[in-house]
Amino acid sequence: MSAPEISRKDLHEGRRNQLIDAALSLFAEKGYENATIKDLAEACGVAAGLVYHYFESKEDLLLSVFERHGFAAEMERVLLPAFDRPASEVLLEVVHSYYDLLVERESFMRMIIRESMTNPQLEERWTTMCNTGVQTLARYLAARVAAGELRAHDTEISARMLTHPVVVLRLTGGSVAQLSSIVDCLLEGINKKSGQG
Amino acid sequence: MSAPEISRKDLHEGRRNQLIDAALSLFAEKGYENATIKDLAEACGVAAGLVYHYFESKEDLLLSVFERHGFAAEMERVLLPAFDRPASEVLLEVVHSYYDLLVERESFMRMIIRESMTNPQLEERWTTMCNTGVQTLARYLAARVAAGELRAHDTEISARMLTHPVVVLRLTGGSVAQLSSIVDCLLEGINKKSGQG
Amino acid sequence: MSAPEISRKDLHEGRRNQLIDAALSLFAEKGYENATIKDLAEACGVAAGLVYHYFESKEDLLLSVFERHGFAAEMERVLLPAFDRPASEVLLEVVHSYYDLLVERESFMRMIIRESMTNPQLEERWTTMCNTGVQTLARYLAARVAAGELRAHDTEISARMLTHPVVVLRLTGGSVAQLSSIVDCLLEGINKKSGQG
Amino acid sequence: MSAPEISRKDLHEGRRNQLIDAALSLFAEKGYENATIKDLAEACGVAAGLVYHYFESKEDLLLSVFERHGFAAEMERVLLPAFDRPASEVLLEVVHSYYDLLVERESFMRMIIRESMTNPQLEERWTTMCNTGVQTLARYLAARVAAGELRAHDTEISARMLTHPVVVLRLTGGSVAQLSSIVDCLLEGINKKSGQG
DNA sequence: GATGAATGAGCCTTCATTCAT
């Protein structure tokens, strides 16, 4: 019985990922500029110089964090329900899943928001990610309009009204309990004449 | 008749404000850590040492920027219409004014968002500012519920659904044209059965 | 009686020159790459950071050394005697003055030779300096040919034969006593038939 | 008949020499301090660590370059013609061969000149090499004096006047065409009265 | 008030060298 084979490449990837993950934590917590390479090395129990075997520069490390922790795909998955399921049933699920995703990816969220304020490349990345999410959900809503469930309207906007409050809620410490009200407001509106309960 | 008197104190205030305003620009553009005191001094055409005649430290300068450029008051003004005016008439105005305010205060917005990701004190400030705004608008909406115009609902959430998409729209390059759809969606909802002519 | 006035600009220049001079010493002794900014600062009794108030970078410092210690002008002065003085009388003086100049500027010589092996810009500078010197002396020799003192010949080459051995003599530890033989050989040649005792 | 045997020792020598030759190139081009072991390894297509199987340290590598590429012997061969051949016939050959040798060994020349400015041991090596060359040629010239071809004079100096301008010519981009003038000047002198038809 | 020289801590990065595999 031989020991489980771990290839050199795997070891390399392993350490590299360890560094990236630790970098994400540090960058989110202290900010990119305030997190030092020494911090990172210590967090990983290695010498500072080693970081430069894996990344060309601190900025390259930052980009690698984005490469590894970007979650555009997960976001699209979460925001695109089956077209034949009714919105009344599905939207609450979507909003909750979205919220949970943001909780899970909080470090990344905080990091990208911070850096996108300053770095035009990252700003575009973040904008694209947001807009892609919005348009994904809008596509589903449009399908529900076509299916005759929802009235004709600007579905991109309704997608924004579902997703953006969730993001800000997360960042400004609002409670999860409010998520269902969001869906309700959006579906039913707040005008009395259109009311039903 | 003597020349208009400019007191020593006014001169002091003038220069101080000049420094603060330049600091806001720099902090918003490059980020607090990447903006140097020398940058600031150059932007104002003075020597670096002079900054320390007006502020105890760079951090003190940052706080002074918040002191001078915080716009909680303007936000409350914008988000609190007269209770007796109908939402159907007022909300579009509110959303537009809010959007315009964000445009006018863009530098400050970007700065506080960035710094609040990292600095707990500023995070609380930013959270409070957001929540105060939300609650101000919620108070108006509650008044309209009481007035019988709107149906009973969680007005804090509807306030979020009006304001948060506006913020994110601003930051991710959405167009102003979409503002009216926001109000419409919120008032009428998107359900077909709740009909809207 | 007031104290002697020393302007701020003079103080600046003074310190700047002190740094440049110390840098020349260090660069000549240890080589540019082996001389550290800390070395330099210590040699001048200041903090390392101060160097960067006077020079943008270590390379800028190197260039400043060249600016200040280049001696093309002195070299031309030394190598250009009055056209009407006979070579037989003047060349030994020239060679000695040239040798003395090289002794006085030894640090600079060693530095530029070393750096020109590696840095194309400096190589050109050094080449130009050499060639200018050669051509200056060649011009004088040509005047002596025209004056009928010397035979018609390639005066650039004879200028090289006077100056280059002096340089190498300096660098490889030859003795000053040999300088007069150089002049003699050049004037008289070494062929017996042209000999004169 | 077995295939040609290549001993382990030969393989070792082969790789060692490959490393040394690549090191010479790098040291000449970028300078010892600016050439990294990694540069060297890459140039040879091996891992950085391997260099230390062949050399104890970077300095040992430098010394090995001198061991392998020193050309004192070639220089002596080039600078020592048969004593019975007349200088008038031989010197131009010598100067050309010497020039060609310097062209062939340019990398080494540039390297040793550079390093000798800084490293006393190498300086001595370089000085010795120069002086040995000078004395070798001087010995031949002395033989020609004894043979009655040349007048009695300081032959070390005339050897310098033949060799040093050639070196500097090489380094400062002079043309080969000037070599014959050197010999002519030295043989005949430049004084008109010593006439030469 | 205003200047700018001076400090000193600390950061990113490089690199010769070692060593387990």
Next chain:
DNA sequence: AATGAATGAAGGCTCATTCAT
């Protein structure tokens, strides 16, 4: 022999901050 991960000591450079003038 060969690899490349890992180390650790510097080195160049930046910058908030102080202080004499």
